[in-house]
Amino acid sequence: MRPGNTKAIEEMFNSISSEYDFLNDIFSFGLHRFWKRKLLDILNPTLGEKWIDLCCGTGDMSILLARYIKSSENITGIDSASKALLIARERSKQNYSSIKWINGDALETNLTSNQFDGLLMAYGLRNLSSSYEGLREAFRILKPGGRAGILDFRSFEELSIQGIFQKIYLNLYVVPIASLFGLGKEYSYIKKSLLNFPSGEKQIHLALSAGFKKAKYQTLAMGQMGILLLEA
Numbered sequence: 001m002r003p004g005n006t007k008a009i010e011e012m013f014n015s016i017s018s019e020y021d022f023l024n025d026i027f028s029f030g031l032h033r034f035w036k037r038k039l040l041d042i043l044n045p046t047l048g049e050k051w052i053d054l055c056c057g058t059g060d061m062s063i064l065l066a067r068y069i070k071s072s073e074n075i076t077g078i079d080s081a082s083k084a085l086l087i088a089r090e091r092s093k094q095n096y097s098s099i100k101w102i103n104g105d106a107l108e109t110n111l112t113s114n115q116f117d118g119l120l121m122a123y124g125l126r127n128l129s130s131s132y133e134g135l136r137e138a139f140r141i142l143k144p145g146g147r148a149g150i151l152d153f154r155s156f157e158e159l160s161i162q163g164i165f166q167k168i169y170l171n172l173y174v175v176p177i178a179s180l181f182g183l184g185k186e187y188s189y190i191k192k193s194l195l196n197f198p199s200g201e202k203q204i205h206l207a208l209s210a211g212f213k214k215a216k217y218q219t220l221a222m223g224q225m226g227i228l229l230l231e232a
């Protein structure tokens with residue numbers, strides 16, 4: 001599958017939605033929870049603020065946010081994969097039933113401008129057909145001064161030890177294990193999605209061109225992951 005083909009990406013995420021959370025734990029050794037929590041610690045969301053989780057998938061980040069601020073009011077999760085959203089709804093219905101789940105496109109949310117205090121996106125930007133358009137839409141729906149945190153794999157444009165480690169990790173760990181579940185093709189997509197994914201420096205540049213006032217990038221997981229931190 002070609003990165004950037006929105007319909008094919010939607011179908012792929014629908015097809016892996018039931019194994020997604022389980023495999024996420026295996027592939028990250030459970031650490032994705034720690035990285036998501038770290039993102040919240042940096043952004044410091046508070047009760048009463050209005051937040052959106054773009055590309056929310058099965059709802060991990062939104063639910064973590066609700067747990068963090070001890071309320072599920074004023075939280076919206078949006079994703080194009082309806083099956084992932086079904087899981088998100090099911091996971092949140094008991095304790096976090098006020099989270100609003102929207103089946104929609106992060107590139108064109110159709111949401112009113114300047115309404116959110118904060119925005120999260122975990123492992124979503126890389127999947128959009130245009131990182132720039134995704135950042136523009138994020139900027140549009142945030143209030144002036146609103147903050148955003150975007151967590152994703154780090155993209156290595158030049159040959160580096162960390163880049164080689166990433167290739168080995170994807171080729172020899174992720175894809176073979178996913179293949180055991182009949183999802184080798186789907187998970188080999190991660191490598192393809194990283195090919196055109198901008199580096200941290202480029203993400204900063206794109207975010208500033210998209211309108212954000214401040215942008216910085218920090219790495220975690222021994223340089224394998226990156227967090228783009230923005231202020232609208």
Ligand SMILES: C[S@@+](CC[C@H](N)C(=O)[O-])C[C@H]1O[C@@H](n2cnc3c(N)ncnc32)[C@H](O)[C@@H]1O
Pocket residue numbers: 006009010013014054055056057058059060061078079080081084104105106107121122123124127128129
């Ligand atoms: C790797 S998953 C991440 C899910 C979740 N944020 C997490 O961290 O577990 C990427 C998600 O992005 C969604 N996605 C991809 N392109 C999208 C788009 N244009 N609009 C909305 N969601 C999109 C997929 O459906 C998928 O659920």
